[in-house]
Amino acid sequence: MEELLYIQNVTKTFGKFVALDHVNFSVNKKEFVCLLGPSGCGKTTLLRIIAGLEEPNVGSKILLEGKDITPLPPSKRNFGIVFQSYALFPNLTAYHNIAYGLKNKKLSKKAIDEKVREALSLVHLEHVKDRYPAQLSGGQQQRIALARALALSPTFLLLDEPLSALDAKVRLKLRIEIRKLQEKLGITTIMVTHDQEEALTMADKIVVMNNAKMEQIGTPQEVYEHPKTPFVADFIGTVNMLGQEGSTIAIRPEHIHIMDTQTKNSIKTKVKALEFRGAFYRLFLEIMDQSYQVSDGLLAVDVPASIVKKLDIDKESVLNAELPQNHLVTYA
Amino acid sequence: MLTEETVLKPSEVTVQNTIDKRKIRQKTGKAEWFHKSLILLMLLGLIIGIVLPLIQLFLEALKDKNGEYVGFVNFVNYFKTESLVQSMYNTLYISILTGVISVVLAFFYAYALARTQIRWKGLFKYVAFLPLFAPTMMHGIALIYLFGNKGAITTGFFGLFEKIFGSTMGIDIHLYGPVGIVISEVIYTFPQAFLILMVAISVTDYRLYEAAETLGSGKMKKFFTVTIPSIKYGLVSAFFVAFILSFTDFGAPKVVGAQYNVLATDIYKQVVGQQNLSMGSTVGIILIIPALVAFFADRMMQRKQSTSFSSKSVSYKIVKNPWRDKAYFVYCLLISLGVLSLIGAIIAASLVKVWPYNFSLTLEHLTFKNVAGNGLEPYFNSLYVSFITAILGTIIIFFGAYLIEKTRFMKITRQLSYFLSILPLALPGLVIGLAYIFFFNKPVFEVPFIGVYITNPFQSLYGTFMIIILANIIHFYSVNLITATTALKKLDKEFEPVSESMNIPFYKTFCNVTVPMSLPAILEIGIYLFVNSMTTISAVIFLYTADTKLASISIVNMTDAGDTAPAAAMSLIIVLTNILVRVVYEFATKKIRNRAQAWQQR
Numbered sequence: 001m002e003e004l005l006y007i008q009n010v011t012k013t014f015g016k017f018v019a020l021d022h023v024n025f026s027v028n029k030k031e032f033v034c035l036l037g038p039s040g041c042g043k044t045t046l047l048r049i050i051a052g053l054e055e056p057n058v059g060s061k062i063l064l065e066g067k068d069i070t071p072l073p074p075s076k077r078n079f080g081i082v083f084q085s086y087a088l089f090p091n092l093t094a095y096h097n098i099a100y101g102l103k104n105k106k107l108s109k110k111a112i113d114e115k116v117r118e119a120l121s122l123v124h125l126e127h128v129k130d131r132y133p134a135q136l137s138g139g140q141q142q143r144i145a146l147a148r149a150l151a152l153s154p155t156f157l158l159l160d161e162p163l164s165a166l167d168a169k170v171r172l173k174l175r176i177e178i179r180k181l182q183e184k185l186g187i188t189t190i191m192v193t194h195d196q197e198e199a200l201t202m203a204d205k206i207v208v209m210n211n212a213k214m215e216q217i218g219t220p221q222e223v224y225e226h227p228k229t230p231f232v233a234d235f236i237g238t239v240n241m242l243g244q245e246g247s248t249i250a251i252r253p254e255h256i257h258i259m260d261t262q263t264k265n266s267i268k269t270k271v272k273a274l275e276f277r278g279a280f281y282r283l284f285l286e287i288m289d290q291s292y293q294v295s296d297g298l299l300a301v302d303v304p305a306s307i308v309k310k311l312d313i314d315k316e317s318v319l320n321a322e323l324p325q326n327h328l329v330t331y332a
Numbered sequence: 333m334l335t336e337e338t339v340l341k342p343s344e345v346t347v348q349n350t351i352d353k354r355k356i357r358q359k360t361g362k363a364e365w366f367h368k369s370l371i372l373l374m375l376l377g378l379i380i381g382i383v384l385p386l387i388q389l390f391l392e393a394l395k396d397k398n399g400e401y402v403g404f405v406n407f408v409n410y411f412k413t414e415s416l417v418q419s420m421y422n423t424l425y426i427s428i429l430t431g432v433i434s435v436v437l438a439f440f441y442a443y444a445l446a447r448t449q450i451r452w453k454g455l456f457k458y459v460a461f462l463p464l465f466a467p468t469m470m471h472g473i474a475l476i477y478l479f480g481n482k483g484a485i486t487t488g489f490f491g492l493f494e495k496i497f498g499s500t501m502g503i504d505i506h507l508y509g510p511v512g513i514v515i516s517e518v519i520y521t522f523p524q525a526f527l528i529l530m531v532a533i534s535v536t537d538y539r540l541y542e543a544a545e546t547l548g549s550g551k552m553k554k555f556f557t558v559t560i561p562s563i564k565y566g567l568v569s570a571f572f573v574a575f576i577l578s579f580t581d582f583g584a585p586k587v588v589g590a591q592y593n594v595l596a597t598d599i600y601k602q603v604v605g606q607q608n609l610s611m612g613s614t615v616g617i618i619l620i621i622p623a624l625v626a627f628f629a630d631r632m633m634q635r636k637q638s639t640s641f642s643s644k645s646v647s648y649k650i651v652k653n654p655w656r657d658k659a660y661f662v663y664c665l666l667i668s669l670g671v672l673s674l675i676g677a678i679i680a681a682s683l684v685k686v687w688p689y690n691f692s693l694t695l696e697h698l699t700f701k702n703v704a705g706n707g708l709e710p711y712f713n714s715l716y717v718s719f720i721t722a723i724l725g726t727i728i729i730f731f732g733a734y735l736i737e738k739t740r741f742m743k744i745t746r747q748l749s750y751f752l753s754i755l756p757l758a759l760p761g762l763v764i765g766l767a768y769i770f771f772f773n774k775p776v777f778e779v780p781f782i783g784v785y786i787t788n789p790f791q792s793l794y795g796t797f798m799i800i801i802l803a804n805i806i807h808f809y810s811v812n813l814i815t816a817t818t819a820l821k822k823l824d825k826e827f828e829p830v831s832e833s834m835n836i837p838f839y840k841t842f843c844n845v846t847v848p849m850s851l852p853a854i855l856e857i858g859i860y861l862f863v864n865s866m867t868t869i870s871a872v873i874f875l876y877t878a879d880t881k882l883a884s885i886s887i888v889n890m891t892d893a894g895d896t897a898p899a900a901a902m903s904l905i906i907v908l909t910n911i912l913v914r915v916v917y918e919f920a921t922k923k924i925r926n927r928a929q930a931w932q933q934r
């Protein structure tokens with residue numbers, strides 16, 4: 001795969017405060033990369049540095065197709081951007097919002113019109129082209145903002161929490177739509193989000209950040225299955241943190257096996273609570289073996305509904321839980 | 333070509349662990365250069381318009397009559413001169429009294445309009461704003477016609493009551509002096525206090541009342557435990573505004589002050605009467621002090637206040653209470669009648685032949701012939717100055733606010749510019765006028781103590797309309813900058829980054845989006861500048877020449893010469909012009925304002 005963007009040693013301070021601390025990663029052509037992390041970890045700052053809207057500290061480098069673009073202003077970087085607020089111009093119709101950036105490109109009126117219509121059809125919103133942003137739903141505004149960014153045929157696309165202002169249903173729908181569009185156009189995309197589910201479902205590659213630093217980088221599967229740090233394990237999905245002989249081990253609830261018979265590796269537990277989650281139950285187990293300490297007190301385990309029925313599991317049932325070695329992640 | 337592998341293994345990348353605090357400077361394109369130059373130009377303009385004249389004023393206060401630097405001798409002399417110290421006490425007395433009365437009156441008025449179900453609310457609101465359209469001299473002149481020696485009320489309607497009731501029923505309030513000044517200042521400051529309190533009361537959270545209700549608070553208790561604390565910032569703010577306005581006002585004390593001296597009239601006497609410029613500027617600097625203190629106190633309070641409101645405030649539900657409504661209705665009616673009777677007195681004074689001897693009607697006073705004025709010329713001068721101030725001022729102020737608010741370049745320059753832009757809030761008009769004479773009238777500047785001389789490139793402005801316009805713009809800069817900034821803050825802060833990403837130069841987005849979206853605020857600024865330039869006296873009293881005399885100045889000249897009736901007439905024309913302009917504005921811009929509001933909705 002060919003690399004498009006290369007982020008090298010990117011550091012940013014605001015006075016004494018360090019917002020980004022030597023961040024390194026690369027983005028391949030046609031790749032969808034998610035910057036994932038809790039609020040305040042520096043995601044937006046990183047995105048704005050890539051866009052050229054913030055000036056990073058000396059030593060930082062951003063390469064676009066091998067060329068150093070760090071000293072270039074945003075206007076010379078050729079990207080499209082969608083902000084959380086969309087930043088649609090309220091006094092211009094959807095059509096003119098999209099046409100806005102094209103007007104500076106020395107195109108003929110007809111060429112502009114064509115490009116606007118094309119962008120509108122990409123997001124399936126031809127029918128609202130004459131409406132003002134205030135007359136559009138949140139999801140429609142979002143797609144118009146996307147169309148505006150795409151109309152200029154940018155080299156890469158930057159999205160800052162593009163879905164966070166929408167309600168849950170629309171958000172799920174747009175996730176799929178944005179990803180489909182990205183694949184169709186083959187446009188390299190960097191999206192900022194603090195929603196791990198969004199990152200897992202949409203990204204080719206996730207960059208997990210915490211406290212101004214990069215924690216881990218990898219495919220959704222890698223990051224989920226093999227979290228490199230306790231932070232990543234805890235931040236993505238649900239995880240049990242167990243203490244054993246001075247080290248910490250992490251295991252996901254669905255990776256723990258429940259059996260009615262005792263084996264060499266299993267531990268004895270008692271059900272303290274259970275929640276019905278549709279296809280499965282989440283059990284909260286008290287560990288009766290003294291050599292383990294669970295950080296939250298109880299061990300969360302996801303068990304298919306069929307097994308719960310078969311084993312007739314209820315409160316106070318005593319169960320054997322096995323922690324398979326291949327799913328255990330141990331931290332010093 | 334780097335592969336995925338190298339990135340995943342940070343050890344292979346040249347790892348640096350030290351942080352260099354310096355930032356990478358972006359190369360600047362043409363649009364960015366232009367943008368940065370404009371920001372610098374703004375700072376330069378503010379320095380020339382505010383800082384340099386002020387420095388000149390300070391230097392002047394350090395000189396003696398012969399122009400030699402003598403340090404703080406003038407200040408020492410000031411506090412040794414009993415009459416001057418006396419006027420400082422007088423001024424404090426007047427302004428504190430004005431602040432208290434004005435805030436109390438305005439509070440109940442605002443309370444009536446916000447929290448009761450009285451009739452005629454619209455009318456009461458318009459009447460409360462009427463004094464804004466008049467120069468402060470008008471209040472003084474009107475009071476003379478009502479309460480002066482030959483005033484309607486002093487003489488029991490010219491003996492009319494005596495014929496009917498057998499007694500003159502005249503009331504002499506001893507108008508000339510502190511009484512007249514305080515009444516005039518209260519009228520002058522009432523609309524401003526009212527406006528601040530109206531806003532403060534309307535945003536108070538209803539849930540506080542519900543909370544008080546569930547705790548079983550009585551009405552009085554509710555008033556003192558909920559209403560008053562929740563608007564205490566508004567109350568203090570209103571007091572400060574009223575205090576500063578009256579502390580620095582020149583018009584009213586000039587007309588009804590008689591022998592009662594205040595700082596503002598002292599400056600005028602020192603500068604115009606005795607040609608003692610050093611003492612004039614010394615008094616000017618003393619005039620700044622309380623305004624400066626109030627300015628910083630107010631800033632600090634506002635910072636605290638912004639946290640005490642939640643955006644989810646629930647608005648007040650008015651409970652029925654006929655007795656309360658009756659009392660408040662009578663209260664509002666009395667105040668409104670008071671304001672309207674002033675206008676009535678001015679209309680009467682402008683139209684009768686010789687008050688109080690010949691009440692036959694005439695239009696003679698409106699021609700301004702054979703009086704200390706110059707016919708209608710000052711009025712047309714005022715129109716011209718106000719119009720240009722409105723146009724030029726709106727452009728400069730709005731664009732200045734835009735440059736400060738909506739840029740990512742030159743943060744420190746912009747912060748400094750913001751400070752300078754807000755500073756005129758603490759500068760009384762008289763001080764601006766005085767500083768301008770010193771600065772613009774100087775052929776050469778000497779940089780003090782090192783003996784370097786620089787020819788003044790701005791001297792040609794002296795004595796022109798342009799210097800008056802400039803003084804007006806600076807005088808009203810801060811209030812309007814705040815209006816503009818508030819409007820700009822409501823716009824999405826990502827408009828500019830998005831435009832930059834699309835390679836659209838900033839000025840295009842400014843014209844295509846920022847200006848159309850902010851049109852209501854822009855128009856509001858324009859009308860404010862026009863109305864205030866029509867009525868202002870303090871900044872311009874030092875700056876006019878025979879060719880650039882304004883209507884407000886001719887009012888002062890006419891009252892000085894005893895031509896009170898034409899002075900009243902001139903005040904009347906100013907008020908009518910302002911009302912007319914405002915009404916035309918309301919109708920002409922309704923569409924624009926509605927459209928902008930439709931865009932704003934989310």
Ligand SMILES: Nc1ncnc2c1ncn2[C@@H]1O[C@H](COP(=O)(O)OP(=O)(O)OP(=O)(O)O)[C@@H](O)[C@H]1O
Pocket residue numbers: 014017019037038039040041042043044045046194
């Ligand atoms: N202009 C600035 N001046 C000072 N500090 C800033 C500035 N911009 C951001 N920061 C700080 O840098 C840190 C990272 O901010 P950033 O906006 O990148 O966070 P984020 O990861 O995008 O968070 P969120 O998910 O809340 O959007 C925060 O602590 C923020 O307070």
Ligand SMILES: [Mg+2]
Pocket residue numbers: 043044045192
């Ligand atoms: Mg963010």
